[in-house]
Amino acid sequence: MTMNWKMNASMLSAALLIAAPAAFGDxxxxxxxxCASCHGKDGKGETTMGKKAKVKDYTDAKVQxxxxxxxxxxxxxxxxxxxxGYKDKVTEAExxxxxxxIRAFKK
Ligand code: HEC
Known part of the structure; x- marks a missing residue:
């Protein structure tokens, strides 16, 4: 009985792990x-707009x-x-x- 419950629970959490990225995106x-127009695809901010706006380099641990x-x-x-601000464009979850x-840009 306990064994079965455990297996079901772990199967359920595995299913949730697989479903999560599709449901919420990353x-x-x-x-x-x-964001990439300013902060760049790589987070370095080396775009025309990024340079103008003086964005920081998010691959830099010190900036992070x-x-x-x-x-x-x-x-x-x-x-x-x-x-x-992006309040009306992105949800709090997003x-x-x-x-x-942004954190993942850090080297
Ligand atoms: C018009 C250019 C522009 C766009 C578009 C933009 N940003 Fe920024 N962002 C800036 C500037 C300028 C700063 C302030 C300087 C800095 O910290 O790099 C900033 C700061 C930040 C910071 C905070 C850093 C700190 O020092 O507190 C984060 C996090 C951030 N942006 C994420 C995003 C995300 C996520 C998006 C998309 C939803 C986005 N930015 C879109 C220009 C932009």
Missing amino acids: GAEVYAKN ASFTDAEALKVIQEGKEKMK AKELVAY
Whole structure:
């Protein structure tokens, strides 16, 4: 009985793990559409707009250490300097995925 329950539970969580990316995306698409124009596909910000807006290099560990996840989330929602907020464009869940996506640029 216990064995069966455990197996079902682990099978269920495996199914959820497989289903999650399809259901929520990984931020990549949202990033490519809204953010890459300034921050670059690689997070370095070496785009025409990125250079103009003076974005930082998100592959740089020091830059990554300069803001917390909560701060990044706030910037994505409310904006900062030349970056406008994305509150009405991305959901809170998507904004959180974007934070994780930005974090993944770190070398
Ligand atoms: C018009 C250009 C532009 C676009 C588009 C843009 N950003 Fe920004 N972003 C900036 C600028 C400028 C800053 C402030 C300087 C910096 O921290 O690099 C900034 C800062 C940030 C920060 C916070 C860094 C900190 O120091 O607090 C994060 C995180 C971020 N952007 C993520 C995103 C995400 C995710 C998107 C897409 C939803 C996006 N940006 C779209 C220009 C842009």
